Amino acid sequence: MRPGLIFWTAVVAFVIDQGSKFLVVHGMGLDQRRAIDVFPPFLNFRYGENRGINFGLLDSDADAARWALIGFSLLVCAVVAIWAGRRADASGTMRVSAGLLIGGALGNVLDRLLYGHVLDFLNMSCCGISNPFVFNVADVFIFAGAVGLVLFDGRKDGGKQRQNAP
Template structure:
């Protein structure tokens, strides 16, 4: 019997969808936008093509280049860990596997950029007046949504455990 039919790996397509949409939107941004020239969409949103050689929020972006391979190694390690975790989850489970595959798809999207281009392509810029949130992309959004879903899952599990203890269940 296929591992995709018996485990949460059945959600692999969601990671592939996130990866595909991420790569597509980044290439559209590369084609349509000029580097560092904002295109205003809403008073709080613009599209600005930027390159991030660091991690989230441009952490370590100004280093000499070693960070490219450091973050590549982390992304590969996290991706392998997520795939193995999905293999251990039962097919019937949905919330956590969706969270993990969103994170996986986003990690693979940014990994692709880092390996192929040496930087991650960001283009979504959210701001309020002159206060700008660091630019991001679809991969970052998927990772964030997946992480929030995981946090919600942990909270639900903790509440369930407390309820079971209060009812005398193990």
């Protein structure tokens, strides 16, 4: 198992996520101001506390739900690390994708441990459509990592299983 690239990508993603949250939420006082227009309507900072998963799905104030999401996230991180780390044919892109997913997930896990919820602050709208949802850098890393794992699974045939004709 070669966890080097996966590990370091996860560390960088984790640090960028936590640094961005600290800078925007605490450093810029978003937790007090609640809204900062950066480049409206394309980029705004809006304070959000996500107790569920993406877009507030499974939102719950129950402590059991918080710990279940933490446990599930840690399980996914372990499975992805083991799966991608053991693949002899895993490309560098696949390993980076695994690291992004793991680093983002661990960033959100730390939020749940520290605050009881995930800190969200990014809001993007465009073209007359007002987006009511907020997300964070970890969510971007998780999404990019998941897409990367699907697109760059390490198989030379693009992920298709070839069958030999008789």
